[in-house]
Amino acid sequence: MTEDSLDGGAPGFRARSGWTRAQASGIERTDETVAPVFYPPENDQIPHVHIWDTWFLRERDGTLAEVEGYRVCFSLTAPADLLPGKRHDVATIRCFYSADGRNWHDAGPVFEEALGQRQWAGSALYDDGSVYVFYTAAGQDDAEELTYAQRIVGAGGGTIDADGGFALRGPWTHHELLSPDGERYEREDQSRGMIYTFRDPWFFEDPETGETWLLFEANSPVPEGSDACDGDVAQQEFNGSVGVARSPTGDPLEWELDDPLLDAVGTNQELERPHVVYRDGRYYLFVSSHLHTFAPGLEGFDALYGFVAEDFRGEYVPLNGSGLVVTNPENAPFQSYSWMAFAHGDEVLVQSFFNYFDFAGPVLDDIAHLSEAEQMRRFGGTLAPTLRLDVDGTRTRIIGKLGHWEIPMAGESLPPTEAELIRRAREDDGAGASERYHGGSDD
Template sequence: MNDQSPGDGAPGFRARAGWTREQAAGIERTAATTAPVFYQPETDQMPHLHIWDTWFLRERDGTLAEVDGYRVCFSLTAPSDLLPGKRHDVAAIRVFYSADGREWHDGGAVFADALGQRQWAGSALYDDGDVYLFYTAAGTDGAEELTYTQRIVGASGGTVDTDDGFDLRGPWTHHELLSPDGERYEREAQSRAMIYTFRDPWFFEDPETGETWLLFEANSPVPEGSDACGGDASQQEFNGSVGIARSPTGDPLDWQLEEPLLDAVGVNQELERPHIVSQDGLYYLFVSSHLHTFGPGLSGYDALYGFVAEELRGDYVPLNGSGLVATNPANAPFQAYSWMAFPHDGEVLVQNFFNYFDFAGDTLDEIAHLPESEQMRRFGGTLAPTLRLTVSGAGTEIIGKLGHWEIPMAGESLPPTERELLARAQADGERGGYGR
């Protein structure tokens, strides 16, 4: 655990809080932050699909929804016969449902027509029987060639029918909610970096104030000649941020851009899929990021990173000193990605997807040099085992895992961890054996 306290975060470039190079320089694998090796599931629940970024249908208060006894999740998907590296070019959102949180079923593609050339990640809200789906519209509608323009979209009109099984129905209406303003959030034409981001909308209602927010991934504009990062232009190109918009009315389709929640100028280019877990009066902000998106002179991992503050728009402190919360083991550095945390039974559970599990190269770029058959074999393309975290103050620790696709139902107690079982066995031994 870490002995830092929330409330002493460093200022950001455009945001109130920032992730600094000094903090990120402390990133290293530890027993508390390294996931166990994941192995292939005995049965692939969705063999016809590549499945990656996944999010759950949630209530306004952030709890995972159960609709007439069904857990519901949404994922980016592509046909499983497609080369994995091509999946982002055809990504479509599908819905999955489960009556026990372990066995899941394919509910089909959500949209017949959506904005953009393909859809990237988002979030989903269940609001008094209505389903809202927030997603990233990637690419220019109607363009013949793939483009990488990104807009944040909300789809309304969804309902769930459980009279005869499970059915998510429209008709859906798609609303363009947010686009970058060029001042607080970089436009594509302003970007000088390897990757441009304005995506991954995530709905959040503040339990303390009742205010309604939408978080998203973005980049903070750094003007040429700025003294940010000591004027080092090579560092300034790494300008990831966690953006935020507020709904003045609470309407899930009515948003106004505000200053970023946190930025990482000089540190990291991509703060992907930002989301918050509110626990013990604190706000835990989590993002996913890659090895290759850290700035010059910094070394990170494909990992879940996190920060904590006493208020939603407070002074965020990196968890565990550096921000590292959960990464892959050194002998399987790309086994999982796209982590999403949520509270359950006193812990924080983290679902993620099974990525390139049988690969220990230095970068994912090396995958493209493998034969296509090997690229397919080494790609998981399904949900990975769910990680279990303890979270306290500014410290976290991985204490175990659940199975692939295992998302406990509401009120379901978690099984003892291996550590707890060992402690019980030792205690029984000290008392003279079992049964005494």
């Protein structure tokens, strides 16, 4: 192990673990955390829609499902001719499938009707032949204008028909699973921050205990006059948290709110798409966040951040000291976002979507200053190259990448990394030199 100690965890505001200002103040780009520059794919596999937040159909044990030889994923989508900045207002969940993990096909929208004015990110479970899709219902169903209320929804009743092709079928039943209680998780009317969140449900069954959990992104209520953040009101408004609910029976559609897993009160407002990778007896908790959601006095990036604990409930400590795991290069700070990590053999792979490339403005809002044609040109709107991550105790490092949309099938060996090829070449050179020195060469 490069660094094995899990010491250094700190209690959160109302969670067992917290991401502190002191920890986040150490965020900096390093060779181990900066992704290479990405370029557009030679062939856009799904050109008719913008594609962003993506998740894979998974088994209860967390492995990526293969159903009748198919990998299956779900993505938020919008028509490709829509200005990218408007896509969240019309987001629709679509299903994609692949027989080789490289060439993907569109199975169409998942739901004919769903809860909310539009649907945001979630997760999907394949359990004993049934498909469950967890998603965020954004906006009130009957409102005439767009609203931003958020509820966590589970849809059951899905099945996969692979006779003569691939089809995801219903009929689906949609169940409102969770809404904020106002005590552990902030309601929209309590929000004082720049962003309100109660979304991104992610299913997880603990392999150690068998307990079934649903993680989600939330905000922790900080009462006015609280001594949190030493009474600094500006910092208190940055109150992101990772919430959890537990299923008492393991039923994917039955949940009870539990205390937050981790919070970032005084540090960060938005801990998006929380998810866990279990490996080597440890729980690796990952979230995505933006540079603009860090509290005053802190500087971060659009990046994947991570934490590790020896128990699902914590205490969690930040990976690499600060929490930074993967970020974009300085000259392409918004090239990808919405990272999702999953185990593959001895590595952890990280997929994301290809966001705004060829743009190095100080903040992403500056993209709106460009012409609509330039905004369209600079938006990737597809999956980014998959990153390869070495995870060793409390340390991580990027060791390579695969192609756009490349998600290896179960048991598929990965090509040697550049570092591995260099090591082999040096070993071969050394062996040759030794043979020549000892007269073992035919030359």
